[in-house]
Amino acid sequence: MKEISRFRKFLLMVLFLVTQLGTVLAQQSMDAVLPPDPSVKIGKLPNGLTYYxxxxxxxxxxxxxxxxxxxxxxxxxxxxxxxxxxxxHMAFNGTKNFKKNEIVSFLQDIGVGFGNDLNAYTSFDETVYMLPIPTDKPGNLEKGFQVLEDWAHQVTYLDEDIETERAIILEESRLGKGAQDRMMRQIYPALFAGSKYAVRLPIGSEQVIKSFKPDVIRRFYKDWYRPNLMAVLVVGDVEPAMAEQLIRKHFEGLKNPANERKRETVKIPGYLKEEAIVVTDKEATGYSITLNYPISSAEEDKTVGGYRRNLVRQLFSSMLNQRLQELAQQANPPFVGAGAGYGAFVRGHENFRAVAVVGTGDIKKGLEALTTELERVNKFGFTASELDRAKKSMLSSMERSYNNRDKTESQVWVDEYVRNFLTGETIPGIEKEFALVKELVPGISLEELNATVKNALAKVHWQKTINWYMLPVLNQMQTPVYLHQLICWQS
Ligand SMILES: [Zn+2]
Structure with missing residues (x-):
């Protein structure tokens, strides 16, 4: 009797240890940081410049x-x-080694458009220059590196070039790049109200562009174009050793400014109240609706656990999108297409959002259908068979990517690495991702998913927002109306 009891005690202890150990192991593997894809070499020069x-x-x-x-x-x-x-823009107006027409003719030579945001863009948090270089002609690659280096620290900023460029920027400011761009300029200040983002739209202020003194733009270039805020990326048909040599040759000499300014990151305080806006543009081609759920700080996805959380979110969006797609395929559908999911907001922030494109159809009907479906999912969650389908489709799509891993274009890789540098997006590589998906997806339960749904959608009810802010505007609209974009958000 005593023996048995001792044995049971021992057994219980072992079981306890095993369970504990199991938990600890699982915990550790969830906390494990995903290393970057070994196929990409990431390095840093002594001056802080990062390269890929x-x-x-x-x-x-x-x-x-x-x-x-x-x-x-x-x-x-x-x-x-x-x-x-x-x-x-000034990068295309002349640098130490390239007069304005020389940059233009080089870019034409290698078959890329030039300037005015064709192979460069500026956003709130980054400025990116893109050069796809055909290497069939000897000397092209070296010349491309020289252009990149010149952009990094040797743009000339001649007074007369600044004067000519003012007019071009003012024109772009007046006309925008089309209806979407013009509407976003109305939406952003409202969407980001209360944060610095609301008053830092990339297009800026006409007043400033008309009247700034040349040294003011030179100061921006000096303060922020510096190696410890830069990355150079080289992806394509090139020997890695040669690429590294070219990076060292052209970028090791760059210096950070004395008394460098702190590169601040900006927090969005979150929405203080629910609101909606209706934005119109004569050249818009259809209605669209965006529902923005509360914003939160973007969660790190550097670990296995973070990767798993993203998989759960992807399954969630894929099931929801399946339902929305079915609605769009009905006879007499409420919208042309709709989608929902988690997305990056401005740097460091994310939110859940749902979008419906109504085209020239009935905007109120589209709005009603979208919010009804969201409410339904919030209330009842998904079914086991929906989850099963979503898992299968996720696995097979990952398998397809894995099988096509040698066919990925350089442009796709380089875009991923740009995001890795700027936002820390993980780049574990397709082999590792396929293995993770196979390992993690089967263990994701319906309960866990439906809890995620609640977490994302709970407490947000669109009807009040729509009734208070949107319907009055919609009801006043004349027919025929300008086409609109509707945006709602909630705290
Ligand atoms: Zn521009």
Whole structure:
């Protein structure tokens, strides 16, 4: 009797230890940091400049070069509104080694459009220059690196070039890049109200662009175009050792400014109240509706656990999108298409959002259908068979990517690495991702998913917002109406 009891005690203890150990192991593996894809070499020069190199023969005889500056309009001072964007334009107006027409003819030579945001862009938090270089002609690659280096620290900023560029920027400011761009300029200040983002739209202020003194834009360039905020990326048909040599040759000599300014990141306080806006533009081609759920800080996805959380979210969106797609395929559908999911907001923030494109159809009907479906999911969750389908489709799509892993174009890789540099997005590589998906997906339960749904959608009810803010505007609209974009958000 005594023996048995001792044995049971021992057994219980072992079981306890095993369970504990199991928990600890699982915990550790969830906390394990995902290392970057071994096919990409990531390095840092002593001056702080980060570089990425990957050899890839899809397509052959082409190398994608990028110069990424981790600074954008958010870093402008009050007297510089619009000058991050203008600094990007100035890169095409002449540098130490290339007169204006020489840059233009080189870009035409290698078959890329030039200037005015065709192979560069400026956003709130970054400025990115893109050069796809065909390497069939000897000397192209070296010349491409020289252009990149010049952009990084040797743009000339001649007074007369600044004067000519003012007019171009003012024109862009007046006309925008089309209806979408013009509408976003009305939406952003409202969407980001209460944060610096609301007053740092990349297009800036006409007043500043008309009247700033040349030294004010030179100051922006000096402060923010510096190696410890830069990355150079080289992906394509190139020997990695040669790429690294070119990076060292062209970028090791760059210096950070004395008394460098702090590169601040900006927090959005979150929405203080629910609100909606209706934005119109004569050239918009249809209605669309966006419902923005509360914003939160973007969660790190550097670990296995973070990767798993993203998989859960992807399954959630894929099931929801399946339902929305079925609605769009009905006879007499409420919208042309709709989608929902988690997405990056501005840097460091994320939210859940749902979008419906109504086209020239009935906007109120589209709005009603979208919110009804969201309420239904919130209330009842998903079914086991929906989850099963979503898992199968996730596994097979990952398997497809894995099987096509040698066919990925350099441009796809380089875009991923740009995001890795700027936002820390993980780049574990397709082999590792396929293994993770196979390992983690089967263990994701319906309960866990439906809890995620509650977490994302609970407490947000659109009807009140729509009734209070949107319907009055919609009801006043004349027929025929301008086409609109509707945006709601809630705290
Ligand atoms: Zn522009």
């Amino acid at each position: 190199i990957r050899s890839n023969k899809m397509p052959e005889n082409k190398v994608e070069l990028r110069l990424v500056i981790n600074a954008g309009s958010i870093n402008e001072d009050d007297d510089q509104l619009g000058l991050a964007h203008m600094a990007e």
